[in-house]
Structure formats: structure tokens, C-alpha cells
Amino acid sequence: MPAEATPVAPADAPSDELDLVSRARAGDGAAFSLLIDRYEGRIFRLAMNITQNREDAEDVLQEAFLKAYEHLDQFQGNSKFYTWIVRIAVNQALMKLRKRKSDRTISLDEQIDTGEDMVVREVAAWDPDPEERYSREEMNGILTEAIDGLLPIYRTVFTLRDVDGLSTEETAEALDLSVPAVKSRLLRARLQLRDKLTRFFKRKGDDAFAYM
Amino acid sequence: MLTCKQFLSELTDYLDEKTSTELREKLQRHITECPNCWVVCDTTKKTIQVYKGMQSCSIPEDVHARLMAAVERKIADCGKPK
Known part of the structure; x- marks a missing residue:
């Protein structure tokens, strides 16, 4: 490999990540397996979010990791490995969608907001501890159903930003969106989820009333 | 005073603590x-x-399991990544 400046990993990337990548680059399959263990769950969830089809999501998962292995030399190390592989996975997932609707060009950003999705319908304070009202399974069911009800672009932005904890800039980089586009989609996603969850978590006796 | 609509449009930055002190x-x-x-x-x-x-x-x-099998095949087929 040609000599090059040692890349500096982003401050919040796991400290061993660059080491794992360079070992994998040198042909160490075990190091690559560790990277897979770390990120496969999140990549599979992301692929499900976009394709909404288990079989397609599995294909996307495999293609993303195989492509990542093939092109490891292109990973610069100045962004997180996760951001890099998310970008590959998103491209693979979009290709799947394009194949499914063969005559249309599809981008994750295709559903243009009409403004209606920013309406706040439910305004009611929540129980102080909604988690106590529901079992863990019920809680997971409620959260999953609410997030599944969002458009793919909102679901994807929300998952990367608020569940996986990427920064707004990293989310923009991973999804090839501008920072303002990520912010506007994140706001809509948060408001829509808030609306859906309020129906379950509002304090008993509080009724929704019109807002704005 | 800000309108509710203006407040709402700044909500994401407000919750992420990304606004200027004045706007906050x-x-x-x-x-x-x-x-x-x-x-x-x-x-x-x-x-x-x-x-x-x-x-x-x-x-x-x-x-x-299928992912690991596919990756192992890839590594066996082409050895080191490019």
C-alpha cells in the first residue's frame, strides 16, 4: 500500500475502528467479521426502513458488506466506518426500489413535503412515566408501529439521527442530502412520531385540542 | 413575540441546542x-x-448466517480487498 498520512478518526468513532479496517484491508477476515458484528443490525434495520421488504433488505445487507470489503481502500478514515457503509447500503437499497419500479427514477428524497405533515394534531401532556403503563414488548410494539407509519425518508433520517446518534452532518453525508434537508425532515419525523405517541401516552383525562 | 409556527420551525435546533443564544x-x-x-x-x-x-x-x-457465508465466499474468492 502506498505511504500516506495516517487518517484521524472522528472523535466519537470507536477507538479500534481504524485498526479493524486496516487489518481487514490487509486480508484479516476476522477483523472484517468484527466490523460486521458491530453494524449488521443497524444496516439491516436501515435496509428494512427503505425497502420495507425482508428479502430485499437481506440482499441490501449482503451487497453493502461485500461492496464495503471490495472497496475498503476507498474508506478514508476521516468519517466513521458506519457513515461510510450506510451510504453504500442506501445506494443499494435505492437500486432495489428502482428495479421494483423499473420505469421511474427514485431518490429517497422524492416525496416532497406539502406542509401538511407539519400539522400538530394532538396536544396533551404525557404521563410522567409512560414506560410504566406498558410492558417492554407493548412499548416496543407501539414505537415500531409509529415509526413504520412514517414515509421512508422521515423514518431513515430519524433512525440515523435520533436512534443511531449520528450528527446532522453525518446523516446528511450518509444520505447525500443537504444539512437543511436533513433538519427539515427530522423536524417532520419528530413531530409526526410525537403525534402518534401522544395517542398512547397522554395523561388520562387530558383531551386533545386544536392547535394552530 | 414569535408565532407558534415560527417556534415550531425552530424546534429541532432548539432541542438539539443548536440555536444562537438570542434565538434560544x-x-x-x-x-x-x-x-x-x-x-x-x-x-x-x-x-x-x-x-x-x-x-x-x-x-x-x-x-x-447467510451474510457471514457470503462474506467468507468473497474473501476466499478474491483474498485481500483491492
Whole structure:
């Protein structure tokens, strides 16, 4: 490999990540397996979010990791490995969608907001501890159903930003969106989820009333 | 005073603490005077918290096994990555 400046990993990337990548680059399959263990769950969830089809999501998962292995030399190390592989996975997932609707060009950003999705319908304070009202399974069911009800672009932005904890800039980089586009989609996603969850978590006796 | 619509459009930056001090003060003044926006702000913050607490996603066993098999085949076929 040609000599090059040692890349500096982003401050919040796991400290061993660059080491794992360079070992994998040198042909160490075990190091690559560790990277897979770390990120496969999140990549599979992301692929499900976009394709909404288990079989397609599995294909996307495999293609993303195989492509990542093939092109490891292109990973610069100045962004997180996760951001890099998310970008590959998103491209693979979009290709799947394009194949499914063969005559249309599809981008994750295709559903243009009409403004209606920013309406706040439910305004009611929540129980102080909604988690106590529901079992863990019920809680997971409620959260999953609410997030599944969002458009793919909102679901994807929300998952990367608020569940996986990427920064707004990293989310923009991973999804090839501008920072303002990520912010506007994140706001809509948060408001829509808030609306859906309020129906379950509002304090008993509080009724929704019109807002704005 | 800000309108509710203006407040709402800044809500994401407000919750992420990305606004200027001046704007932050305006937004804080708005929610002390507007109970509806206070509720929306508070419940949006809680929405983010409950999702943060969600269990990390697991991958089905069979999906994991097929992924590992595909990667092993790839490594065997082409050895070192490019």
C-alpha cells in the first residue's frame, strides 16, 4: 500500500475502528467479521426502513458488506466506518426500489413535503412515566408501529439521527442530502412520531385540542 | 413575540441546542407564554428519549448466517480487498 498520512478518526468513532479496517484491508477476515458484528443490525434495520421488504433488505445487507470489503481502500478514515457503509447500503437499497419500479427514477428524497405533515394534531401532556403503563414488548410494539407509519425518508433520517446518534452532518453525508434537508425532515419525523405517541401516552383525562 | 409556527420551525435546533443564544431566549420566552407549544416541545423531547431507550436492533440468526457465508465466499474468492 502506498505511504500516506495516517487518517484521524472522528472523535466519537470507536477507538479500534481504524485498526479493524486496516487489518481487514490487509486480508484479516476476522477483523472484517468484527466490523460486521458491530453494524449488521443497524444496516439491516436501515435496509428494512427503505425497502420495507425482508428479502430485499437481506440482499441490501449482503451487497453493502461485500461492496464495503471490495472497496475498503476507498474508506478514508476521516468519517466513521458506519457513515461510510450506510451510504453504500442506501445506494443499494435505492437500486432495489428502482428495479421494483423499473420505469421511474427514485431518490429517497422524492416525496416532497406539502406542509401538511407539519400539522400538530394532538396536544396533551404525557404521563410522567409512560414506560410504566406498558410492558417492554407493548412499548416496543407501539414505537415500531409509529415509526413504520412514517414515509421512508422521515423514518431513515430519524433512525440515523435520533436512534443511531449520528450528527446532522453525518446523516446528511450518509444520505447525500443537504444539512437543511436533513433538519427539515427530522423536524417532520419528530413531530409526526410525537403525534402518534401522544395517542398512547397522554395523561388520562387530558383531551386533545386544536392547535394552530 | 414569535408565532407558534415560527417556534415550531425552530424546534429541532432548539432541542438539539443548536440555536444562537438570542434565538434560544426568544424560544424560551415563547414557551413560557404559550402552553400549547410548551406541551409540544416537552412531548417531542420525550419522543426522542423513548426512541433512544429502544433496544438495539438484533438481526435474525438466519440472515446473519447467510451474510457471514457470503462474506467468507468473497474473501476466499478474491483474498485481500483491492
